[in-house]
Every structure is written in structure tokens, then in C-alpha cells.
Amino acid sequence: MKLHELDISQLSGLIGRKEISVPELTRSVLDRISEIEHKLGSYISIDEERALVRASEVQEKIDKGEIKSPLAGIPMAVKDNICTRDMTTTCASRMLDKFIPPFDATVISKLNENGAILLGKLNMDEFAMGSTSFYSYFKKTKNPWNSINTPEVLCEGTPVSVAAGEAVYALGSDTGGSIRQSASMCGVVGLKPTYGLVSRHGLVACASSFDQIGPVTRNVRDCTLVLNAISGKDHMDSTSTGTSIDDYSKFLGKEIKELRIGIPGEFINNKGLLEEGIGKVFQDAVNTLSGTGIHFEEFSFPLMEYVLPVYCIISYGEISSSMARYDGIKFGYRAESCEDLIDLYKKTRGEGFGPEVKRRVILGTYFLSAKQYEKYYKKALKLRRAITDELEKALEKYDVIIGPVLPVTASTFTEHAGNPAMANEYDAFTCIANLTGLPAMSIPCGRDAMGYPAGLQLFGRRFREDILLKVAYAFEQNLGEVK
Amino acid sequence: MNREKDYEVVIGLEVHAELATSSKIFCSCSTEFGGLPNTHCCPGCIGMPGTLPVLNKNVVEFAIRAGLATNCEISGFTKMDRKNYFYPDLPRAYQISQYDIPICKDGFIEIEINGVKKKIRIARIHIEEDAGKLVHDQWSTGSLVDYNRSGVPLIEIVTYPDMNSAEEARLFLEGLKAILQYTGVSDCKMQEGSLRADVNISVKPKSQEELGVRTEMKNLNSFRAIIRAIEAESRRQIEELESGGKIYRETRRWDDEKGVSFSMRSKEEAQDYRYFPESDIPPVIIDSEWVEEIRKSLPELPETRKRRYMEEYGLPAYDAEIITSSKALSDFFEETVKNGANAKTASNWIMGELLRLLKEKGVEDDSIPFPPVHLAKLIDIIEKGIITGTIAKKVFDNMFDSGKDPVAIVDEQGLKVVADTGTLLPVVKKVIENNPGSVADYKAGKTKALGFLMGQAMRETKGKADPKLINQLFIEELEKL
Structure with a gap:
């Protein structure tokens, strides 16, 4: 087996037994990048030199026994909206193409403490608005499952880097489903933790009350190891909350047959939304799992029909505000030869932002305007509360709720990436987790007719990632990895 | 034709006070006034991508203190909101403020006008952050921005339209300033911009029930400017109505040098601030125990102090009012008395010579150039007949200029009474x-x-x-x- 195919636990073991050194491992992943990056385009920036220097330092610390973490010496990468000191953090936007933060995001500091080796920054849609990299200012990232027989499928850099062995694991961000959707299409594991479990300090805001940073990994065990390192209360983010759980991996392998698992009927019976091929992959997975004695139960989630509009209204409103600071005054892109202040604003924002950012900013501004606020935003806030209550109530009955990640196949998803009217709809199953703040993850569950992976989504109780991951692990054992 | 007396002027105030916390509202940068441009800044208070605001607990406490001292109700649940607008001095292009659930509401301050007490109601007090400052320097054609003030905590105090003259507005502001100073909430230095007011004014014929159309006056940086602006604006409105004109709902900018105001923008062009809840800061739950703790820790307020001066020291109401209207002056008086001076005599010196010199020399009352013990000593040597009253005034002037001990001044200059x-x-x-x-x-x-x-x-x-x-x-x- 090649080094780049191994997971965190395996590599950590090799390093621990001194079968490989951290610089060797780092070199091998960098080689893998040189080999295939030109075909995939996962990275916006790669810092080889820095990674290798860091690899030697970490090796030294491991030798001295100063770091004991399973992440020590493991090469990884992060989405380019997570601030890294002295490295560009572009958000895949012309607006920030030269932005070098003077500070590290909390998750970066935490990973550094754990001896992580940061290789570079991953491609994404501009300011995280999408899951395909279609709207990246720099390039489009290809799904590693592309073959000459299938239409090209695009994806975010985060899961692609993990699926293709360009990083052992990666950190993504999830505002309406990015982590889970792109993990689903690449056949890897992606977790959006409970809102507040992972500090957002250093994550460039898309929609503040929806954004979460989460791990993208080769399997569920790796996911727990990364979550252990990045979660916890942070005084730099007042919406962050600590929990008493210090090790999520210890719940793996526990029996789950006594658990109750719910499936919202609105997910699987919506023929207008759910593509047949995807419905089948999901049903097959459920059948397989049922065969092992796990119980599933369909239940009704009537507020489902409001999920998308509520998500759009509130998140676009927040986006219109969080994008406002990019005005050409303090940092980032500034248009040239402007007549006056208003002209500077107009040109800078007109030239610096791409179409999807502009679309959401314009809509969000409209939803928040004094004349429309009562009609849209205020109602949406009430419905957000109601949807959350309804789902939490369901989660009193069920330990975990499951469904498909995307209602459509990877190729349909890519086909409509540039068509907001269609693309919006595809967030229906994932944005529920962001709307309610609940944890949700995607694990591989099969492949569609064209051979692209499709994920199974699991929603858990607030701050009960322990149950969620335990179930995900059991499912993974029974479904097998996507090869 | 002047029919001013047939009209009633109706005034409401929006007062911004910078809080006297040592660090900013959402980061740990210093709030100190001055400093080289952009030296009291961090990634947070210049709104750098990736940074998050973390609410300074002291700011909440200071606002509660202000609320309690002005008889407000303190909200058990409050939250921050975003006020969105573009301006170069506002780094995130939104100000974090409070919209529909202010931290304090429904209070009042009592003023006394022509011997009659009157309650001026306070609609709300809310917390917000200050913006930076544009600097237009002589060497470049463009403007520069200094973000030192960005993120300095403010409270905005909004009154009901309960005042009917410039004098009432002045009395309210004097009262409010004293309260904020006494409670340590703000130093209220108008010259440093730590107390600023916008004035809403309308006029109506006395016989008319409903209020007239109001205008808002901005850029009022001194009590004098506020009074002059109110007088000029109410006159303008009356003249306008008398000549058959109409008052438009608009924001006007006061030019204190010229003594006139100019229309800035009409209500039709008014900004839509698109307020919505600030999701980076969780709602603030204020438990009543904490409020009670703060209430107990409140110092003696000006009104109580005034009554005490009248009862305990026998000061005339007028003197007690003037001295207690300034915390600095009042503290100076108390210290002088503590150092053995007779209260009435100390009050006479403060009301007379001290206020005269402060005014003449343009010194603020919190920067009296000699300590209270010097005044006490001066009073002492007068009473003991060591110097005469005439000489005492000279010594006082000298004390004010040199900061020297009066006894030393008397010795050095041979000013003792000649009694042989x-x-x-x-x-x-x-x-x-x-x-x-x-x-x-x-x-x-x-x-x-x-x-x-x-x-x-x-x-x-x-x-x-x-x-x-x-x-x-x-x-x-x-x-x-």
C-alpha cells in the first residue's frame, strides 16, 4: 500500500514505530501532489519549503517526546478561508487574492500544538458560497473520480485533496453543506460539528450563524481524531462552547442495535427533488444496514418545505453584511482611478466580487431592507426557531436521523453549479444542520450509475457528536469504504 | 412679525457618551484618547477578515450603572444588532449596536426650572461601538483614517421629546453629565468627543395637540453649541411656518462658527440601516442579582449630594446645585472640607474665585491646578488672621498659577498681616x-x-x-x- 493511501492512525503508528520519518512522509505527500495536482487543482497555494521545515521540527519534538498527539507529523491542508499567519488566505476571491493574515485561526493554533504539518490552502467557491469551486476566482477543482467516460465533475479542493492523497486529512467549512456535499461526491467522510463546538475565530465569515469548521477525513476514526484536536471553547469566539467529551474515538465500535434511527419522509418521498439514482443508492445502503439488525423508522418533518427559503433569507442577509467590509478602504482589492468614495465602493466591489457573491449580497440586502424586513427576515427567524424545535423534538425520539446528502448525483450537481435557481435546491438536505446548529456528517454509502460516490447523511443531537460518530462508525463498518 | 411666544418648542435628545472602560468593547485595545494614529488597534477593531467581536463585560456593567442611575429598567435579556452602512471610518461597514432590545429603558432625570421640578423621560439606553476618525492632512489630496477610536464603547441615551426650551435641554444635559461622571460611567469630556448630542426639534402652536415635524441637528460638540443650535433652529422653524412655509423631516448640520444650520439629507434620502441580530455575539442574559449588586455599589448621586450639602452644610440651593453639577468640583469641595475648611467658606471660594479663574484661563474643572488641601490651608490662615482677605485673593491667584502651597507663598513673598x-x-x-x-x-x-x-x-x-x-x-x- 502506498503511503498516501493510509489513514491517520496507520501513519501515526508508522511514525511512532520509526518506520517512517515525518520529513519522509511529508515528502511523499508533496510528491503525490506534484504527480496529480495538475489534473485536479485542489490547492490555491502550496508551501513546500515551510512544510518540510516544519516536518523536521515536528520530528524532533516527537523524538524528544514533546508531542504525543496522533496528528503529530501528519501532513494536512485547510480550506483557503481559514486564516493562516504569513500565508495567503484568499477565500478564492479576487478581493483577497493578496491577503496575508497576521494571525492564525484557533483551529490552526490547535493543530500546530498537535504537531500537524500544514501543506497549503485548498480551493473553494468564492467566500465559501457553493461546494463545487465553480465560483473560485482562481480555478476549478476536478473530482478525482472523473474518468474519460463521464462528464467532468467539479468539487471543492478540501475533499479532493483527501480523496486523492494530496493530504491525509483537511479542514473545510460548512455554511449550507459544503463539507458534507463535497465529501459525499468524493467518497470521503465530512463532519459539520454542532454550531459552537469548534471555534470560528480565524474563519473568514460567510454567514456567521451558519458557519462551522469541520474535518474531512478518509474514515470515521480519523474524523474523531481531528475533532478531538480542534474542538473546545475559545475565548476569541463567544459563540463557542466547550463539552466534557475529550476523546471521541473511545465511542467507536460500541453496539448500536438498541438505537433508534429516523428517516424524514420528506427527504425520500419528494420525487420532484430527489433524483432516482440517488434515492436508490440511499435505499440500498439502508437495506444493507437493516440486514445487520439496525432499525430504521420513517417519520414526518412537516416544516421541511420552509427550510430552503428560511436558509436563503437569513444566510443571504448575513452574507450581505459580512461581505460589506470589502470596500477597498482597508484591505484587499481596491479599484483604480475612482472619481470619489461612492465610485471607489462601486468599482471595487463590482470588480472584486464574482457573480454568486454579488447575487447573495443583493438578495440579502433586499431581505434586510426596512420595507421587506417584516415580510422576510423576521418571519424567517421565527421559522428557524420552529424548524429547530421540530427537529430537536424528533431527536428526542431518535438518536440519529439519516438521509441522503445531496438530492442529485455529482454530475447533475456540477451541471447546474452555475444556475442558482437549480443549485439552491440542492442544499435542501444539508442546510438543515446549519439552520438548526445541529451536527451532521456525510459518510460514503455507494456509487451512482456513473460511478461517482454518494454519501449518507447523519444528523445528531446538539453536542452529541459522540453518538453521531459511534453510529457513523458502525455504518461505515457495514457499508465499507468506497474504493 | 414675531410670534415666538405663541409657539411651543419640543426637544428630544440623543446623547452619546464614551464609556470610561480601559479597553475597547470587543477587543483588549486601549481606549485612551490621543496616541499616534492607528496605534490603539488590533486585527479585531479594524475588522480584519476572520476576527470576531467578544463583548467586554465591563461595558455591560457600565451601561447597567448608567441605567440604574437614571432610573431605568434593566433588561434581563438583551442582544446586539448590526447597523449596516458604508463609511471609511467604519471598518466592518457595519456598526455593532442595539436595535429592538436595548439594555436599559424607561428611565428619567429630574430637572428644576424656575423652581419647578420636571421629569425628562429617557426612552432607552443602548450599547454600541464608536467608529474611527477621518483625517485630512495637508500633504496629500486624499483622506486618511485613524482607527484608534474604532471600537471604543459608547452608550446612546435617547430621551422622549420632553424638553421645551434650550434651557431645559441644558439642564438635562448638565444633570446627565453629572450622573455619568459620578457613576464613573464616562468622563464626559466634550472637547475630546466623549459626550456628544444630536438634537431633535419641532415647534407647534401652543393650542395644537399633535407635535410638529421634527428636524435632527447633528455635530453639536459643546453645551453652548447645543443651546445656540436649539435657539436658532426653533426660530427658523417658527419663521418658516409664519411665512407660510413647511418644515421637512430632515437631518441638519450645525455650523457653530456661522451660527446657522444646513440641510444634510431629507427623510426620503434617509439611510436604511438594515438592522438585524448580531450572530457573532450571543444574547446577553443579565440576572437580577448582578443588577442588585451594581445598584448597591452605586456612589452617591448628584441629587442626593446636593440635598446633603444643603442640610449638612447649610449651603444655599444655588451653591449646592452648581458645585454638585460637576463631580470634579464636588469632590474638590468635599476634600477641602475634609481637610478642615468651613464648608460655607470653601463653597464661597469655589463659587467665586475658583470658577472665575477656571473660566478665565479655560481650565476644565477636572484639572484644577492645585490640590484641595491648599484651599483648606488658605482658609485656615485667613481665619487665624495670618493673612488678610485682600491678600488671600492674591495668594489664591498665585496658588492657581504656580500650584504652590499657600503658606509657602505667604512666607516667600512676606504677605503676613502687619499687626504691630x-x-x-x-x-x-x-x-x-x-x-x-x-x-x-x-x-x-x-x-x-x-x-x-x-x-x-x-x-x-x-x-x-x-x-x-x-x-x-x-x-x-x-x-x-
């Missing part, structure tokens, strides 16, 4: 000799002439003569004639 007959008798004789006219008047029964003669003797001795002794010597000498 050997020195004074020749002076008295000389004055009698030189002023035969006055002597004759005195002899003719015009006792006033004695005052003149004494004045002459005082002048001769440069004010140092013991008045009692010199009076006695004159009477004796004049009897002999």
Missing part, C-alpha cells in the same frame, strides 16, 4: 495728613470717610495691614484731632 502699632501708626498718621478733606468729612459725622481712609492705609501697606488694628488706630488718631 509701631509699623502701622506712622502709616495712619501719614494718611490723615495727606487727606484733610476726608478727615473733615469724618469729623462732620460722615463715617463713610473712615472707609476711604482705611483703604488708603491698606494701599500703603499693600493690603497686609490688620484691618481691626488699623481701624482702631484711625479712630484713636481721629479722636485726638
